[in-house]
Amino acid sequence: MARGSSGIVAGLTAAALAAVCFLAYQASANAPDSVAAPSDKASGATAAPSPKPKAPKEPFAVPADSDTGTRVVYALKDRRVWIVDDKEKALRTFTVMPSSVNPLPGVYAVTSRSGTITGSDGVPIEHVVRFANVGEVSVGFSAAQDNSMESPDPTMKTGGVRMKRTDGNALWTFATVGVKVVVVP
Structure with missing residues (x-):
């Protein structure tokens, strides 16, 4: 025992x-x-003053010059999407992984949607919301079923802008066919 x-x-x-x-x-x-972190003064080391940090950008602030009204805003440089209601309020914002092919800045509309398919990179994806074509490449938002957001292979021409599944669910609910998508630099 x-x-x-x-x-x-x-x-x-x-x-x-x-x-x-x-x-x-x-x-x-x-x-x-x-x-x-230990203080430099406590260790006796002297350091040059660090530059004043920039104030963090408010992530819910919808980018200027992103049109008006109900829309999805996709900022290429920030790798971020905003879901915006008709009162100019960001209902949700989240980061994305851009595709290897990006649309030019401008105003687009959701043209088609697919629930579950295999992406052009071979990854099983869901909640595909297409809004632009660049040459023969269809560009749209999607979420990998395994929730990954891998960088696209630069040798492949793919148009999938990837996001986490929870973000994909929210975008799928909001961005029906005809909803405006505004791409900003």
């Missing part, structure tokens, strides 16, 4: 140690810079 209970104690001790290590990691990852 003593051997069996010592095994239980050892298992509980290991589980408790793992939990403490996990909580310590979480605490260190979320600690403010002033607590998490």
Whole structure:
């Protein structure tokens, strides 16, 4: 009986140690810079003053010059999409992985949709929302069924702008055929 209970104690001790290590990691990852990193003054090192950091761009702020009304805004440089209602309010914004072929900045409309297909790169995708053609390449938003957002192979001409599945679900619900898509630089 003593051997069996010592095994239980050892298992509980290991589980408790793992939990403490996990909580310590979480605490260190979320600690403010002033607590998490040692000060240069404390170590005696002198450093040149760092440049003033830029204020972070408000992610929910819809880009200027992105037209008006109900629309999807796709910012090529920022790799970000906004879903905007008729009151100019961003209902949702999220990052995307651009395709190897991008449309020019301009105003487009959703032309077709597909629930589940295989992408031109061979990846199973869902919630495809097509809005532009560049040459023979159809450009649209989609989510990989495995939730990946890999960089596209630059040697392949693909038009899939990838996003996470939860973002793809939201875009699918919003962007029906005819909804405006505005591409900004």
